[in-house]
Amino acid sequence: MRIALDAFGGDHGLRPNVAGAVHALAAAPDLSVVLVGDKAQIDPLLAAAGEYPADRLEIHHCTEAVGMNEKPVDGLRKKPDNSISHCWKLMATGQADGLVSAGNTGAVVGAGLFTRKFLKGIRKPGIAAVMPTATGKCVILDVGANVFPKPSHLLQYGVMGSVFAKHMLGVEKPRIGLMNVGEEEGKGHDLVQQTYDLFRNGPLADRFIGNVEGRDVHTGAVDVIVTDGFVGNVVLKYAQGQVKFVLGAVAQEVIAQLTTEKAAAADLMKKLVTKFHYSSTGGAPLLGVDGCCIICHGSSDERAIANALGVAAQEARVKLNEKIVAELGTLPAMSDEE
């Protein structure tokens, strides 16, 4: 499969993208990468990146980049030659099977919504984030594409999340939970109450375990957590901030106080920090688009980019979208109001 990579994306310029592409190509013989960005800037970085299979890497030249803090709509409109829109066009025209970007998330999602290349039956794509748990991994969606969804969108996120958990995370029978402020039925506002009913009384009932709370994310008690993009985004960013804060406190108040084993403990901490770092997860897929779109953290390093390209390739290998479409076909028809 062939993945378009936004060479301009991220906080650190083109280097981690180019280096990440070279790493990913070495790891996956069935992967091709199209670097989308300024050829004059990419060429010297490629020359410095060492050996790579030239037949599986090409450059799609463009000159503009949406700024990381630019208003997405403004950036996309004022910069018609921007790399994000080029990535989507390559995918929409069949010249790429997927795209990966560490660029402005709002612009990546916005450009995707603009193409309207959604999977058959999908109302709104959603961003899925993979979180570590005590027993493996769970996927939470949406984490930012759709901040004011309808119940039917959340039901579709349940379908997409459970197909993702099964085929990408290896969970045989994914359990779906609805993020809420308490476990009992009837908790929360209208959106979650109506969504609860759709899950409980629909074809997903056998895999729906009911409401879950924030504290359940990491316990391993649930495989797919459905929530609106506002809550999901706040939780995802909170998680990153709190991990940093807590591990920083451990480093200062525990590890730094040791003497003979301080260095050994610091090494072990370093491994743990790497394990919890978002770069290990391979980015967050925007599920529901006809193709594959992986959104990376702005501060992604080459390892994060390589992992994201790996996830994109894996989505194509397992035919994730075909499986989502088949599952969506089992849902009842719903009006636009729902």
Place this chain on the structure above:
Amino acid sequence: MRIALDAFGGDHGLRPNVAGAVHALAAAPDLSVVLVGDKAQIDPLLAAAGEYPADRLEIHHCTEAVGMNEKPVDGLRKKPDNSISHCWKLMATGQADGLVSAGNTGAVVGAGLFTRKFLKGIRKPGIAAVMPTATGKCVILDVGANVFPKPSHLLQYGVMGSVFAKHMLGVEKPRIGLMNVGEEEGKGHDLVQQTYDLFRNGPLADRFIGNVEGRDVHTGAVDVIVTDGFVGNVVLKYAQGQVKFVLGAVAQEVIAQLTTEKAAAADLMKKLVTKFHYSSTGGAPLLGVDGCCIICHGSSDERAIANALGVAAQEARVKLNEKIVAELGTLPAMSDEE
């Protein structure tokens, strides 16, 4: 001041409540406690709790308790002699200045809303949670009383939160942030956009620093974070779950791997776990009621109960409510729709 304590509240029965009361009385000579619960059960626990100032501790007898997992409305209705309603009645009739409960949170809030004993001008009380930061503490509200608020409620939470930060946390000029999915103006759904405008163009503009994200909670960049009770509740419970998960991973993957300094490191970790534990924060005040209401975690131990009684006493000492009412008077009049 005189605080009514729900002796039935919490997961561990009456013991931590009775013991917590005795501890708190020893620490604060100006505090009186009314233990609200079954006298026959309280008496032997008091006898076992050691010396206490009998002139500052009395029992208000009642026999019923709302279950921790009971539906709040059902529990309050079916059990007219329940301890939570008695606590509120003691406060509403001036027989107590405040109340503390580790009982069913929904029932504590519900019984409070039922009394309608709100501060002058308050539309909806909100629960405030204090979080540790890199430089001190911040307060986030609402964390569960009001899951579908109006913009005017959130503006009032900004007032109450900044008065709390100033007089309870010692922050001279509290900075208020609005929880959102991005920092730029215009981010998020209607509620946060409208709330943003109220802060930006109102009397709180000088202390409003704009939108903040989940990752900002622990950095010390903001003192008061305003959010709806759904988001706040999910984040608060997520925080508890993630701390447990991350510190558990440190214990297993770092501390347990050490040899000579394993015991020393484990001791330091224990201190850190205690520091991050919710029992250190002294419960979450329900701000906006005419009196004082501190909601404790269901699994509160005697230390948590004693800390909560201390916070209740401190709220009375600093005349928190008078200051909130004075600040509220500076807000413009708003229609019920806002």
